[in-house]
Structure formats: structure tokens, C-alpha cells
Amino acid sequence: xxxxxxxxxxxxxxxxxxxxxxxxxxxxxxxxxxxxxxxxxxxxxxxxxxxxxxxxxxxxxxxxxxxxxxxxxxxxxxxxxxxxxxxxxxxxxxxxxxxxxxxxxxxxxxxxxxxxxxxxxxxxxxxxxxxxxxxxxxxxxxxxxxxxxxxxxxxxxxxxxxxxxxxxxxxxxxxxxxxxxxxxxxxxxxxxxxxxxxxxxxxxxxxxxxxxxxxxxxxxxxxxxxxxxxxxxxxxxxxxxxxxxxxxxxxxxxxxxxxxxxxxxxxxxxxxxxxxxxxxxxxxxxxxxxxxxxxxxxxxxxxxxxxxxxxxxxxxxxxxxxxxxxxxxxxxxxxxxx
Amino acid sequence: xxxxxxxxxxxxxxxxxxxxxxxxxxxxxxxxxxxxxxxxxxxxxxxxxxxxxxxxxxxxxxxxxxxxxxxxxxxxxxxxxxxxxxxxxxxxxxxxxxxxxxxxxxxxxxxxxxxxxxxxxxxxxxxxxxxxxxxxxxxxxxxxxxxxxxxxxxxxxxxxxxxxxxxxxxxxxxxxxxxxxxxxxxxxxxxxxxxxxxxxxxxxxxxxxxxxxxxxxxxxxxxxxxxxxxxxxxxxxxxxxxxxxxxxxxxxxxxxxxxxxxxxxxxxxxxxxxxxxxxxxxxxxxxxxxxxxxxxxxxxxxxxxxxxxxxxxxxxxxxxxxxxxxxxxxxxxxxxxx
DNA sequence: ACTGGCACTCGGCGGGACGGAGTGCCAACC
DNA sequence: GGTTGGCACTCCGTCCCGCCGAGTGCCAGT
Numbered sequence: 001x002x003x004x005x006x007x008x009x010x011x012x013x014x015x016x017x018x019x020x021x022x023x024x025x026x027x028x029x030x031x032x033x034x035x036x037x038x039x040x041x042x043x044x045x046x047x048x049x050x051x052x053x054x055x056x057x058x059x060x061x062x063x064x065x066x067x068x069x070x071x072x073x074x075x076x077x078x079x080x081x082x083x084x085x086x087x088x089x090x091x092x093x094x095x096x097x098x099x100x101x102x103x104x105x106x107x108x109x110x111x112x113x114x115x116x117x118x119x120x121x122x123x124x125x126x127x128x129x130x131x132x133x134x135x136x137x138x139x140x141x142x143x144x145x146x147x148x149x150x151x152x153x154x155x156x157x158x159x160x161x162x163x164x165x166x167x168x169x170x171x172x173x174x175x176x177x178x179x180x181x182x183x184x185x186x187x188x189x190x191x192x193x194x195x196x197x198x199x200x201x202x203x204x205x206x207x208x209x210x211x212x213x214x215x216x217x218x219x220x221x222x223x224x225x226x227x228x229x230x231x232x233x234x235x236x237x238x239x240x241x242x243x244x245x246x247x248x249x250x251x252x253x254x255x256x257x258x259x260x261x262x263x264x265x266x267x268x269x270x271x272x273x274x275x276x277x278x279x280x281x282x283x284x285x286x287x288x289x290x291x292x293x294x295x296x297x298x299x300x301x302x303x304x305x306x307x308x309x310x311x312x313x314x315x316x317x318x319x320x321x322x323x324x325x326x327x328x329x330x331x332x333x334x335x336x337x338x
Numbered sequence: 339x340x341x342x343x344x345x346x347x348x349x350x351x352x353x354x355x356x357x358x359x360x361x362x363x364x365x366x367x368x369x370x371x372x373x374x375x376x377x378x379x380x381x382x383x384x385x386x387x388x389x390x391x392x393x394x395x396x397x398x399x400x401x402x403x404x405x406x407x408x409x410x411x412x413x414x415x416x417x418x419x420x421x422x423x424x425x426x427x428x429x430x431x432x433x434x435x436x437x438x439x440x441x442x443x444x445x446x447x448x449x450x451x452x453x454x455x456x457x458x459x460x461x462x463x464x465x466x467x468x469x470x471x472x473x474x475x476x477x478x479x480x481x482x483x484x485x486x487x488x489x490x491x492x493x494x495x496x497x498x499x500x501x502x503x504x505x506x507x508x509x510x511x512x513x514x515x516x517x518x519x520x521x522x523x524x525x526x527x528x529x530x531x532x533x534x535x536x537x538x539x540x541x542x543x544x545x546x547x548x549x550x551x552x553x554x555x556x557x558x559x560x561x562x563x564x565x566x567x568x569x570x571x572x573x574x575x576x577x578x579x580x581x582x583x584x585x586x587x588x589x590x591x592x593x594x595x596x597x598x599x600x601x602x603x604x605x606x607x608x609x610x611x612x613x614x615x616x617x618x619x620x621x622x623x624x625x626x627x628x629x630x631x632x633x634x635x636x637x638x639x640x641x642x643x644x645x646x647x648x649x650x651x652x653x654x655x656x657x658x659x660x661x662x663x664x665x666x667x668x669x670x671x672x673x674x675x676x
Numbered sequence: 677a678c679t680g681g682c683a684c685t686c687g688g689c690g691g692g693a694c695g696g697a698g699t700g701c702c703a704a705c706c
Numbered sequence: 707g708g709t710t711g712g713c714a715c716t717c718c719g720t721c722c723c724g725c726c727g728a729g730t731g732c733c734a735g736t
Contacts, residue, residue, distance in 0.1 A: 061716050159495045236591035253574035399685050
């Protein structure tokens with residue numbers, strides 16, 4: 001379908017367009033890349049590429065610009081992933097190593113990624129769905145008020161305060177705590193409802209509603225925090241592109257504020273494979289000129305969560321992919337150690 | 339210095355400019371506000387106002403625009419705080435009442451504030467400095483690894499994982515936990531170092547370094563989390579103003595990413611008094627065209643933290659101040675209940 | 677002290693001309 | 707048949723110019 005030279009031409013067009021941000025013409029191509037043929041020949045190839053939908057011209061008698069389909073081919077077949085320099089790798093490692101807790105790791109990661117790629121970075125918190133329960137703690141705050149603290153295998157802590165139907169003694173609480181932990185410590189979230197089902201039964205009629213309340217809150221917390229959290233950084237980088245702001249930047253900022261959208265963007269990324277979604281592939285009107293590069297990360301084998309960057313379709317894909325992959329690896333490493 | 343009519347003129351200029359976003363001329367003023375005098379008279383007053391530095395003209399023969407000094411006078415003496423409508427108040431209350439935990443309260447608050455004011459909203463988490471300790475919990479994660487969970491009177495939970503110099507028995511941990519809680523529960527953060535000073539003494543030579551390590555981590559956590567956390571929302575609202583983006587919006591986005599700057603912006607706000615900082619008063623180059631309206635909030639008497647909004651100097655001050663004040667009150671109320 | 681009139685100053689806007697970049701096509705060439 | 711040089715054509719961006727309107731400052735009159 002596309003002979004070698006046409007692929008070379010497409011690759012050259014993408015590279016030049018990304019570098020200059022301006023439509024690229026046949027003469028400029030012949031000058032900057034030594035393709036060994038004349039501009040006229042390139043023109044013929046360009047006409048063919050346009051026919052096939054890989055490139056387009058903004059107006060008659062302007063240069064060509066890659067289409068989403070063109071970028072897709074470029075990413076899939078014409079370019080690799082550009083590895084980071086040794087210095088960059090070391091910088092990442094030392095920067096992330098200084099983190100004190102999970103929040104800090106995530107915060108540092110997102111800033112790092114934004115700075116490295118000069119784009120908007122998004123990091124999703126380690127997901128609860130695959131993780132297990134490490135400990136459940138119950139504390140009395142007042143006679144009829146209890147705080148539940150849930151610690152997960154990913155180091156995340158969730159807390160919830162609840163009011164109880166009657167006063168709660170320390171003994172009762174200690175009993176419930178012990179029973180709870182012996183049953184669900186080390187278990188997966190999904191299995192918890194079944195495991196605690198009959199936990200209230202041994203208690204007296206007076207105590208039972210209290211215990212039931214605690215269990216309900218526990219289950220509620222598990223469900224509630226399937227709502228993943230995301231953080232982002234580098235929104236100022238959006239201003240680096242073009243002057244057509246009101247139409248371009250605004251919908252992007254709006255999309256970034258909706259966590260639902262963000263999560264969907266990172267959505268399909270899984271650990272080994274990096275996902276690149278280009279322009280309209282995002283299935284979001286406001287992000288038609290935006291690409292997302294995302295990848296899963298995790299400690300050890302399993303994918304805990306995802307991270308990625310978001311920028312204009314005219315981005316440096318090899319470099320961006322390299323940075324995203326590298327950061328994901330180092331974060332996974334850090335998390336595995338702690 | 340400024341007679342009544344000149345003040346009326348200035349007020350009218352600010353109101354019209356905020357409404358139209360365009361320099362306002364003498365004729366338009368005479369038409370839209372019934373000041374009872376002719377445009378020529380207004381022109382004289384405007385000349386005086388310009389002389390005094392309250393207004394300025396972008397170019398010769400354009401209308402006048404308020405200066406920072408003009409806005410300052412407007413806020414201080416010419417306008418009040420516009421209270422919200424009953425419907426708005428009810429909407430705030432029900433929206434905030436649905437929150438499940440502290441994170442959720444903060445998240446809802448910031449989104450609410452952004453939507454209400456159509457500007458960028460900033461909410462600082464309840465500060466630790468004035469709050470007291472409600473409970474300290476110690477958990478073993480592995481033989482030589484301990485997790486410390488700190489619960490504060492504001493409902494905030496901080497956790498930290500540490501490695502111990504040797505294996506830690508449950509008995510030892512329970513002992514330390516009990517001693518710690520009996521000493522510092524209910525105490526202020528600032529007093530903790532003194533209170534735990536000699537807590538390691540009763541222990542054996544083997545145990546002492548472990549206990550010391552735990553204490554060190556505790557103190558470290560207290561210091562560490564003086565670094566306040568902030569969240570923001572509504573950055574998309576920045577695009578509502580003018581087309582001079584690259585110069586206007588970029589430095590603002592950059593400033594918003596630096597938490598240090600954000601915290602300083604909210605800085606001086608205290609509960610009863612609302613702080614309005616206009617343009618250059620922010621002492622930040624990139625925020626020369628930006629105003630900040632901030633106020634402290636808290637449950638009961640004391641100010642726990644601050645919130646506010648950030649927008650162009652040409653903002654609707656009375657309305658914004660009304661919204662900020664109202665939201666702060668309701669958040670304080672919600673926090674007091676929980 | 678206020679008002680109406682008047683000359684003056686600019687910025688914004690539309691129209692027209694120009695130059696340049698780039699294309700498509702065609703005939704010639706290897 | 708693929709490749710090349712040449713050429714006419716198209717259109718965008720830009721510059722320049724002149725006009726119009728809004729708004730001002732000043733001054734003389736009430």
C-alpha cells in the first residue's frame with residue numbers, strides 16, 4: 001500500500017511539523033532530509049499520502065499537516081520510543097527517592113513528568129481494586145462516635161467517622177477490631193463483603209446494631225474508594241501552543257477538571273503496553289486536537305495504577321513515550337521498595 | 339480629597355468596566371447612571387480622578403479604566419458585600435451536606451466556589467498548627483516495620499511508615515501506644531515535643547532505640563505536615579477573559595502550580611476579616627492583573643484554614659466577596675458538626 | 677460651578693495591492 | 707514507468723491607507 005519512500009516522507013513530515021509547528025512543503029522536506037529525490041517526486045508522494053488520508057493541507061497552496069491517521073501510522077510503525085539519557089534517568093531516580101510517603105511519591109511523580117515532557121501530566125493513585133487489606137483500626141472519638149481507619153497493601157489509608165446507635169465500650173470495640181482483622185487482613189477488597197457477612201451474629205442484641213453499623217461503614221468505604229483519585233500538573237504548558245486559545249485550551253482545561261474524563265483517558269493503559277490515543281481517538285469533543293500517552297505502573301508484577309501525559313496531537317511522540325515509560329518504571333520500583 | 343460625586347463617578351466606572359470589560363467614557367456613564375450632571379462635568383471629575391491615580395486611560399482618547407488604587411478604594415469604601423440569594427444559600431448547604439469525609443468536604447467546597455464565582459477557587463486544608471491530637475495508633479506491618487497513624491482534632495489523618503532497628507513485639511507496641519496516647523491525646527501540636535521527651539526512659543536498653551525511632555517519626559510527621567495542602571478548581575474560568583492570553587494566563591497558571599505561592603496568597607486571611615488583595619498587592623509579577631479574595635474558616639471560634647478565589651482585577655468584588663464569605667461560613671458549620 | 681460646543685487625537689476596521697510559499701500538471705528525460 | 711524541471715495558478719498573510727467613531731480637553735457662556 002505504502003512503499004518505503006512514502007513512509008519515509010510521512011515520517012519526515014511528522015518530524016518537521018512537530019519541530020516547526022508549521023505546515024511543511026515539498027521543498028523544505030527535500031532540503032532538510034536527504035531523501036535522494038527531488039521536490040517534484042515528493043510532491044507526487046504527498047498527493048498519494050493525502051489521497052490515503054495520512055496528511056492534509058489546511059488550505060490550498062499551503063504545506064501539509066499530518067492527520068490523526070498519519071500520527072497513528074507514525075507511532076505504530078515509523079518511530080520507536082526514544083530512551084532517556086543517563087543523566088535524566090539518574091535525575092528521576094534521585095528525585096523520586098526523596099519522597100516520604102505515598103502522597104509525596106505521587107506528587108513528585110506528576111511534577112516530574114510534567115517537567116520532563118513539557119506537557120500536562122496525570123497520575124492516578126494506586127487503585128484499590130486489586131489491592132488487599134492490611135489492617136483495620138477502630139477508635140472511639142466520643143461515646144457514640146467511632147472512627148474507622150483502613151490501611152491497604154498499597155500503603156493507602158482511608159478513614160471514616162460514623163455515629164453509633166448507642167454508646168460503644170472499649171471492650172466491644174477491641175473485640176470487633178480483633179474479629180475483623182483476623183477475618184479480612186490480607187484479603188482482597190472484593191472478597192470482604194462475604195467474609196464479614198455473619199460477623200455480627202455472636203454479639204448481644206444491644207451490641208448487634210452497633211456492629212452492623214460498623215460493618216456497613218466498612219463496606220461503604222470500600223465501594224466509595226473505587227472512585228480513583230488523580231492528580232495533575234503542568235497545565236501551564238498548555239499555553240505553549242499556538243494562539244488559537246479560546247477554542248483550543250478551554251475545552252481541555254474543562255476536561256481536565258472532570259476526574260471522570262481523566263480516568264477514562266488513562267483507562268485502558270496496562271503495564272506492559274503503553275497506550276497512545278490520538279486526537280479523535282479520545283472520543284471527546286474537546287480533546288480532538290489532544291493526544292494522550294499513558295501506561296500502567298506498579299510494584300512487582302501487577303499494575304496498580306496508571307500515569308500519563310496529555311498534549312497536542314503535534315507532540316514529540318518518541319520522546320514523550322520514553323519519558324512516560326521511564327517514569328512509570330522508576331515509580332514502580334520505588335513503590336515496590338516501600 | 340474626593341468629594342461625594344467623584345466617589346460616585348469612580349463607583350460607576352468600576353461597575354461599568356466590570357460589566358462590559360471595556361474602557362468607559364463620560365457619555366456612557368451619564369447615560370447608564372443618573373448622576374444628575376452632564377458628560378462634561380463628569381469629564382472634569384474623571385480628569386481629577388486620573389490625576390489622583392484612581393483611573394487611567396489605555397491610550398489617548400479612549401475611555402477610562404480603574405487602576406489598582408481605584409479598585410482598592412472601591413472595595414474599601416464604595417461597595418459592600420453582596421449577600422447571596424436564599425436559593426443559592428440553600429444550594430450550598432445541601433451540596434456540602436452530602437460530603438462523606440474531610441477530603442470530600444474540601445473537594446466539594448472548591449468546586450462549589452469555582453462554580454459560584456466563575457473564577458479559580460482555592461481551598462486550604464484545615465491547618466494542623468492550632469489543632470490538637472486526638473489519637474495515635476501504631477501498627478506492625480512486618481517484624482521490623484511499623485506504621486504510625488496520627489488523627490487530629492480536625493479529622494485529618496496522617497500516616498507514616500518506618501523501619502525499626504530491631505524486631506518489635508506487639509506487647510512493646512501496645513505499651514508505647516498506651517503511654518503515648520495518655521500523654522499527648524488532646525494536646526496541642528506545639529506541646530508534643532516536650533511531652534514525649536523522656537518517654538523512652540522506662541524501657542530496656544534494647545527497646546529504647548526502637549521507641550526513640552517511633553518518637554522521632556512522630557515529631558517528624560508533626561513538622562512535615564505544617565506544609566499545608568491546597569486544592570484548586572475552576573482553572574478553565576481563566577479563559578473567560580480577553581484574548582491577551584500568552585501574557586496573561588500563563589504566569590497565572592504557573593503561579594497556581596506552586597503551592598508555596600498559593601499558600602502565601604491565602605496567607606493573611608483570618609476568620610472575621612476577609613482579605614482582598616488587588617493586582618500588584620499580591621507582590622507577584624505574574625499576578626499583577628489578578629486579585630485574590632480570601633477568608634479564614636473554621637468550626638466554632640478558631641480559624642482552621644483558609645479559602646478564596648482568584649480572578650482578574652476587573653472582577654465583581656461585591657458578588658465574589660459575598661460568595662466567598664457564605665461558603666466559608668457553611669464549611670465551618672459542616673466541620674463543626676462532624 | 678456646571679454646561680454645550682468644538683477641534684483634535686487615536687485605535688479599530690475594511691479594502692486593495694503585493695509577495696511568497698506551495699501546489700498540480702505536463703512534457704521531457706533516463 | 708518512475709523521476710525530474712518548468713510553469714501557471716491559488717491562496718494566505720501582511721502591509722498600507724483612509725475612514726469612522728468614540729472620547730477627550732478646553733473654552734466660552736450661563
